[in-house]
Amino acid sequence: MLRLFRLSLLVMLLAANGSPRALAAPLGQSSSDYVTAPCASFADFTGPATATEGVDYECGWLTVPEEYANPNGPTLRLAVVIVKSTDPNPAPDPLVMLQGGPGGSSIDVFTTVLFPVTGRSPLRRNRDLVIFDQRGTLNSEPALMCGEITDLTIDTIEQRLSLEEGERLALAAYRECRERLQAEGVNLAAFDSVENANDIEALRVALGYEQINLYGVSYGTLLALHAMRQNPAGLRAVVLDSVAPPDINFAAEVPRSMQRAFDEFFGACAAEAECNRTYPDLANVFYQLVEKLNAEPARIRIADNDTGDRYTAVLDGDTLVNLLFQFLYSSEALPGLPKMIYELRDTGDSVLLRVFWPFIAFDRTFAGGMYNTTFCAEDADFTAADLPLAAVRPEIARVTDSSADYIAELCADWAVPALPNSIDDPVVSDIPALIINGRFDPITPPAFGEAAARTLSNSFVVTLPTAGHGGALSGDCPADVMYAFLDNPRSQPDTSCVTAKPNVEFYTPRTMVMTPVAWAVLQSLNGAPEEVDWRALGLIALAVVCALFLLTPLLVYPISFLIRAMSKGDRPAQPVRARLGRWAARAVVMLAGVLSVTFIFGAVAVIIASSLRPDFIVLFGLPPEAMPLFALPPILIGLAVVMVICAALSWRDAGWGVPGRLYFAALTMAAIVYLIALAPLGWLWVFA
Numbered sequence: 143m144l145r146l147f148r149l150s151l152l153v154m155l156l157a158a159n160g161s162p163r164a165l166a167a168p169l170g171q172s173s174s175d176y177v178t179a180p181c182a183s184f185a186d187f188t189g190p191a192t193a194t195e196g197v198d199y200e201c202g203w204l205t206v207p208e209e210y211a212n213p214n215g216p217t218l219r220l221a222v223v224i225v226k227s228t229d230p231n232p233a234p235d236p237l238v239m240l241q242g243g244p245g246g247s248s249i250d251v252f253t254t255v256l257f258p259v260t261g262r263s264p265l266r267r268n269r270d271l272v273i274f275d276q277r278g279t280l281n282s283e284p285a286l287m288c289g290e291i292t293d294l295t296i297d298t299i300e301q302r303l304s305l306e307e308g309e310r311l312a313l314a315a316y317r318e319c320r321e322r323l324q325a326e327g328v329n330l331a332a333f334d335s336v337e338n339a340n341d342i343e344a345l346r347v348a349l350g351y352e353q354i355n356l357y358g359v360s361y362g363t364l365l366a367l368h369a370m371r372q373n374p375a376g377l378r379a380v381v382l383d384s385v386a387p388p389d390i391n392f393a394a395e396v397p398r399s400m401q402r403a404f405d406e407f408f409g410a411c412a413a414e415a416e417c418n419r420t421y422p423d424l425a426n427v428f429y430q431l432v433e434k435l436n437a438e439p440a441r442i443r444i445a446d447n448d449t450g451d452r453y454t455a456v457l458d459g460d461t462l463v464n465l466l467f468q469f470l471y472s473s474e475a476l477p478g479l480p481k482m483i484y485e486l487r488d489t490g491d492s493v494l495l496r497v498f499w500p501f502i503a504f505d506r507t508f509a510g511g512m513y514n515t516t517f518c519a520e521d522a523d524f525t526a527a528d529l530p531l532a533a534v535r536p537e538i539a540r541v542t543d544s545s546a547d548y549i550a551e552l553c554a555d556w557a558v559p560a561l562p563n564s565i566d567d568p569v570v571s572d573i574p575a576l577i578i579n580g581r582f583d584p585i586t587p588p589a590f591g592e593a594a595a596r597t598l599s600n601s602f603v604v605t606l607p608t609a610g611h612g613g614a615l616s617g618d619c620p621a622d623v624m625y626a627f628l629d630n631p632r633s634q635p636d637t638s639c640v641t642a643k644p645n646v647e648f649y650t651p652r653t654m655v656m657t658p659v660a661w662a663v664l665q666s667l668n669g670a671p672e673e674v675d676w677r678a679l680g681l682i683a684l685a686v687v688c689a690l691f692l693l694t695p696l697l698v699y700p701i702s703f704l705i706r707a708m709s710k711g712d713r714p715a716q717p718v719r720a721r722l723g724r725w726a727a728r729a730v731v732m733l734a735g736v737l738s739v740t741f742i743f744g745a746v747a748v749i750i751a752s753s754l755r756p757d758f759i760v761l762f763g764l765p766p767e768a769m770p771l772f773a774l775p776p777i778l779i780g781l782a783v784v785m786v787i788c789a790a791l792s793w794r795d796a797g798w799g800v801p802g803r804l805y806f807a808a809l810t811m812a813a814i815v816y817l818i819a820l821a822p823l824g825w826l827w828v829f830a
Contacts, residue, residue: 176222176348178202184221184281186507187249190257198257199225204274204348208332210340216329220341221281223249224349225256225271235353235378236270237628238342242360242384242612244335245513247280248273255615260754264621269628272349276365277341278333278512284326286333286511288319295503296446302439302456305541309548316514317555323511330558333515336565339368346376353378355628359612360384360586361516367569367594379574379631381624383614384586387594389568392585393517393549394524397542401534403470403584410582410646411480417648421480428466431487432459432537440490446504455499460541462486465495468502470584473609473616474757477649481762493661493761518553519561568597574631575601576624580609582646602627602634608646617756619643655764655772655828660749664760667750681819685742688816692735692809699728702802724798727788731809734781738816741774745825763828772828775820782813 181189181201189195201223208216224236241248252273256263265271278286294315303311323330342365346354355378358366363382370377386392392399408425411417421427436459445452469475469482478494485492531539575598579588588605595601604623606613614620619639626635647653662675663682748768752760759765764772789810792798798806820826 175205176202176345177205181223184249185283185285186247186280187221187223187253190253192259193257197226199223199253204341204345206277206341206344208329208337210337218277218332219283220274220277220345221249221283222272222274222345223253225253225266225273227268227270228262228266229268233269234351235355236272236351237265237355237357237381238272238274238345240342240356240358240362240365241276241279242358242362243279243508243513244276244338244361244365244516245279245286245509245511246361247275247507247509248362249275249281250507258756264618264625265615267625269355272345272354274341274345276338276512278515279509280507284323284328286323286328286330286509286515287506288316288510289506290315290319290322291510292504292506296451296453299444299453299455299503302458305460313548313551313555316510316552319511320514320556328511330511330515330556331519333512334519334558334561335365335368335516336372336561338516339365339372342369343373343376351376355379355381355631357381357614357624358383359614361386363586363594364388368565370571370573370575371569374571374573377573379576379628381576381578381614381627382591382594383578384580384583384611385577385591385594386586387568387590388566390590390593391521391524391528391566392590393521394528395530396585397534397538398530399587400467400538400542400584402587403582404466404538406582407470407476407479411648414645414648416650416652417480420650421484421648424480424483427487428483429535429537431483432462435459435462440486442491442495442499444496444500444503447500448504448506455503457486457495459537463537463541465499465502467584469494469498470582471611472498473580473582473606473611473613476582476608476610476646477653478758478762481649493658494758497661497758497761514552514556515558518556519558520565522549522553523560523563523566569594570597572599574627576627576631576635577601577603578614578620578624579603579605580611580613581605581607582610583613585611600632604635604637604640606640607644649759649762651829654759654762654766655768657763657772657824657828659823660752660763661761663746663749664753667746678823681823682742682746685738685816685819688812688819689735689738689742691812692731692738692816695728695732695735695809698805699732723788723791724795727785727792727806730781730784730788731806731813734778734785734809734813737774737778737781738813741771741778744771769829772825775817775826778813779817779826782810782817785810785813 178200179202181187181195183203184201187201189199193199195201201221204220204222205217206220207213208218239248239252241251252271256265256271275281278284280287291312294311298308298311320330342356353376356366356369358364358381363384364386366380366382367388370380404425408428411421411424435457439456439458441454442457443452444455466479469479475494475498482492482494486495526543529543531543534542575595577591577595577598579591581588591603591605595603606616606620609616609620614624622639623635623637659675659678662678666674666679748764748771749760752764755765789807792803792806817826
């Protein structure tokens with residue numbers, strides 16, 4: 143999935159001081175240079191486990207001027223990864239991919255997407271992909287990382303801070319970060335969108351491409367639009383995914399964008415009969431939960447995925463509003479959000495929250511310093527009066543209005559020169575552009591994409607009805623649309639697959655197998671000591687032992703039959719009815735053994751397979767394809783009842799013999815214990 147952006151960095155709400163400066167000179171001949179290098183030379187990239195360096199991808203460094211107006215001055219190094227197409231004869235024009243933020247690592251995000259754990263990415267089908275960490279981001283040099291913010295998070299995540307106190311501490315941490323970067327010789331003024339866009343042209347020239355295609359997501363779309371304005375000749379086609387047009391200040395629109403996304407999400411659940419039945423009145427449930435948590439916060443146990451350290455984080459209502467905003471970025475998380483809200487209301491906890499929150503709280507790949515320099519130079523030109531707070535609910539106004547003084551002080555501290563007002567002019571271009579919007583996008587709503595399209599004369603607009611932010615990378619369908627456009631950028635791409643699935647399939651008992659221990663089982667199998675659910679693991683182990691014992695008749699009964707057949711001596715004749723009854727009982731117990739083993743090992747296998755899916759369904763249960771498997775426990779209940787009856791009747795039938803009776807009784811007890819073990823796991827009956 144795409145790494146979520148930090149809300150504290152997105153909600154920037156006041157103008158900064160600073161005098162405008164001239165735009166950098168147009169890019170001409172420069173000292174830019176590209177050299178291949180081992181990927182191990184990057185700060186934080188070990189390469190995907192499913193690919194081979196030198197075969198599937200290669201790495202290198204691009205040297206660019208710190209400021210293009212001074213081409214002979216100091217330089218920067220940008221980390222580059224070239225991902226090879228699976229087509230042996232790829233198109234001559236690669237797709238250059240631009241991550242958002244600003245400050246997100248393109249290499250960290252896109253290599254994960256392009257080399258999934260299972261299957262093959264549809265994005266590598268017929269052209270190479272060029273990924274580079276933009277200036278100031280994770281693997282490039284210098285990287286404007288602000289570890290001070292992560293340290294602050296670790297120090298305070300178990301404390302309940304007011305919004306004002308949190309902002310005061312964040313300002314101090316960013317001030318410390320800025321002072322450290324300046325002491326290291328970083329020229330903060332060099333890290334803006336104009337210089338960043340010129341790096342794209344430098345990359346094209348250095349790699350020897352006549353033309354390139356661009357894919358940008360979020361801030362990457364703003365960067366792509368600047369590139370279309372500054373260096374259009376080298377661009378063949380552009381894909382803008384979740385558009386941030388220069389003439390709309392996304393930060394000033396955060397309250398309205400957040401309210402729109404929340405309303406769209408709650409409305410989608412209310413309009414879908416099964417979601418509305420399972421999670422009725424979802425909007426009111428959520429806002430009441432916000433009020434309750436602001437009055438009495440919950441404590442959520444979360445783990446830092448990088449260090450393994452665990453924290454009992456404070457979850458108040460304001461934090462929940464921010465987290466829902468973040469979660470709506472993810473198209474894959476959307477189906478589980480109604481269940482998350484109800485879990486929080488009913489139990490004070492949610493597995494989705496415990497899994498996702500750490501990715502936001504402890505994100506060490508995001509360059510906060512890069513964000514601040516870029517934002518303060520370009521998008522801080524508005525005041526608190528510009529915020530549309532009257533149009534939003536008080537719960538949203540509270541978390542967005544409180545940062546007005548914060549952004550003014552932050553940008554005053556950062557003290558980077560502001561870009562001229564012309565940077566905010568709409569981009570006018572005839573370069574073919576595909577604009578992709580997400581219906582539930584909480585930060586760049588579809589209206590932003592439609593606004594950008596008005597001055598792009600060869601543009602096509604597609605709104606994905608089940609997507610959040612960055613929807614173009616959320617599945618095969620948007621990838622097909624994107625590549626149909628890239629293959630023929632002046633023709634409307636086929637979007638029939640988009641309209642084929644018009645609504646989100648929310649997780650309900652009718653759309654999935656509701657087995658809440660699936661995630662606990664998976665974590666236990668992963669072997670993380672802090673995550674092991676010993677109760678669930680013990681119950682599964684007990685069920686496995688019982689199932690294996692129930693399989694022993696497949697060996698014992700044939701052997702005993704052979705022994706009896708080979709033994710000498712006459713035996714008294716047995717009534718046919720009695721013999722048939724005994725064989726029927728044995729057939730029942732052998733069937734129970736086969737089904738019990740099939741189910742318990744099948745359930746574990748399905749859990750492991752579900753963990754490899756991109757939709758996070760394993761956090762709540764299992765996919766609907768597992769329904770036939772979960773039909774086995776009710777059948778086993780019926781077989782166990784028959785076994786109990788047969789065990790009782792065996793003591794009236796002399797043909798069984800004492801050892802046979804005791805063995806059958808033990809098998810019956812194993813079947814009962816097996817079912818008892820499944821009951822606390824919620825696996826006896828999962829049907830709505």
